Amino acid sequence: MSVVDVEDVWKRFRIPHERRATILDHVAGALSLLEGKRYSFEEFWALKEISFRLEQGESLGIIGPNGGGKSTLLKLMARVMRPDKGRITLYGSTAAVLELGIGFHDDLTVKENALIYGVIMGIPRSEITKRTDSILDFAELTRFQDARLKTLSSGMTVRLAFSIAIQTEADIFLVDEALAVGDMKFQEKCLNRFREFKKEKKSIVLVSHNMELVKAFCEKTLYLLDGETRAFGPSEEATRQYIEDMKTSTSSA
16 A cells, blocks of 8 residues: 655756845846846756655665755655656655754744644644643753744754644654654664654655665665656665765766
């Protein structure tokens, strides 16, 4: 039984050629449009013809160099963005730990963000209220619970997002480099939680530059290069292909 079906997915961004650095530039641009002038845009396809399937209980690593389309694909799976072509179907509930915790509010306290973000993640308000202390304890942020979120470092913010996400009863966890944050002790706590997810037959989709981590937790790996599938299959094979490509690229530079 499939838990993730990605069918012929394409994602396009439009890059304007003219740079608008000030409010005056934007006003001038609007006046130009009224006069019939047009700004030119360059089309950039961040993802092209991506297809794969993930079966129940399987986890997926997404690897590749920076700019390859990894985070874009994860955001599409999390429904933060929509594909321009193709279809993504996730069977079951999802929990996403994306960059810096999308949905947080800088001017609210850490504890208030934990409550609100938990509700956004689908946890009943009465339940998230009971779990707030354990969330803050796992994130090692209890002493900062009354501080405004904007006073925290980016790493502390991701720790909070991760700690809330693992409180959900989701079937699929979408994680973007969350384990790259924090000291070894916190990383080990995250790994132990992932091990529990695996035992419970939950699926993890993990974007990471850590090949050993990907091989340890993911049966399958998708290697993206310039928005296209360079390799897809058993993690051992896909990570080997990526490492070989990186060695070749380095030696020819």
